[in-house]
Amino acid sequence: MKVFVSRRIPGEVIRFMEQYGLEVTCNDSDERMQQNDLIEACKKADILFNVGSADLDARFMESCQHLKGIVLTSVGYDHIDLNSATYYGIPVSNTPDVLSKSTADTAFLLMLATSRKAFYQARQIEKGAWKNNGFLDELGIEINGKTLGIYGLGRIGLELAKMAKDAFGMKIIYNNRSRNMEAEQLLNARYVDFGELLSQSDVLSVHSNLTPETQYRFNRDSFRKMKKTSIFINTARGKIHHEPDLINALKEGEIWGAGLDVTDPEPMLPDNPLLQMSNVCVLPHIGSATIETRMAMANVAAHNIIAVFRGEKMPQIVNK
Numbered sequence: 001m002k003v004f005v006s007r008r009i010p011g012e013v014i015r016f017m018e019q020y021g022l023e024v025t026c027n028d029s030d031e032r033m034q035q036n037d038l039i040e041a042c043k044k045a046d047i048l049f050n051v052g053s054a055d056l057d058a059r060f061m062e063s064c065q066h067l068k069g070i071v072l073t074s075v076g077y078d079h080i081d082l083n084s085a086t087y088y089g090i091p092v093s094n095t096p097d098v099l100s101k102s103t104a105d106t107a108f109l110l111m112l113a114t115s116r117k118a119f120y121q122a123r124q125i126e127k128g129a130w131k132n133n134g135f136l137d138e139l140g141i142e143i144n145g146k147t148l149g150i151y152g153l154g155r156i157g158l159e160l161a162k163m164a165k166d167a168f169g170m171k172i173i174y175n176n177r178s179r180n181m182e183a184e185q186l187l188n189a190r191y192v193d194f195g196e197l198l199s200q201s202d203v204l205s206v207h208s209n210l211t212p213e214t215q216y217r218f219n220r221d222s223f224r225k226m227k228k229t230s231i232f233i234n235t236a237r238g239k240i241h242h243e244p245d246l247i248n249a250l251k252e253g254e255i256w257g258a259g260l261d262v263t264d265p266e267p268m269l270p271d272n273p274l275l276q277m278s279n280v281c282v283l284p285h286i287g288s289a290t291i292e293t294r295m296a297m298a299n300v301a302a303h304n305i306i307a308v309f310r311g312e313k314m315p316q317i318v319n320k
């Protein structure tokens, strides 16, 4: 069986697949492949190891309907036309669990960095603009003992909630499609409706999937219902907040700050007004970008490939 890997991955993982007799071809670059090139490369493959977030739409699925499997290296699969994959009988797998801690760490990092205007302050040094700060200049806000609201309390949200409670004694409230009893028992987390999540959170962190229901869930109306002292964090998907409304809410002082690891579009353009704001921290979608997590993700993907090779069901299949 032939595997095509769409971006550079660790050599160990390639060797692991080869040990099973798989023939692995790798696009030995870090660049995202254009869809036409990906379709061309997949013509000679049985399985696609899709590294990163290259969109695989209906046209791709139709052109590559011979594929016996597509393995993703992400927990989110909103970039994949899953209905088309299912229609053509192509199983698709993702990489849940292994990136929960590193993504939660990123949310925590943004929460702290935003609360202390850390990126802005670092930029002042780089620009040679470190002046004799006044007693009241560009002050931060403390998160100790405050209320953390989590939108979408799954695996990643739970990891963030644990850290926030342990390290800062934060109170946890959450809004989800269903109750998370583990979080309620372990962290005394309180389930609230969306309105209460908006009005009670000091920090509101987004951890839901991007779906038609969650797209632009955070918009003009929602930002207006948040505390003027609140911080909005998104490490899930850039389309869950409506960016022009977020910019406006920050300019109008409807919320206090924002920390984003995900934007729409990605990459964010360098002239984006958010990048000039002292109360905003933006990262380039690095939620899972640690050596340990990327290795673990590549391994999970490789095990799913081995399952296809053996004629077994992929352990992390998302279109059952």
Ligand code: DGY
Residues within 6 Å of the ligand: 073, 074, 075, 076, 077, 099, 236, 285, 286, 287, 288
């Ligand atoms: C995911 O796994 O969905 C992440 O956003 C990718 O970094």
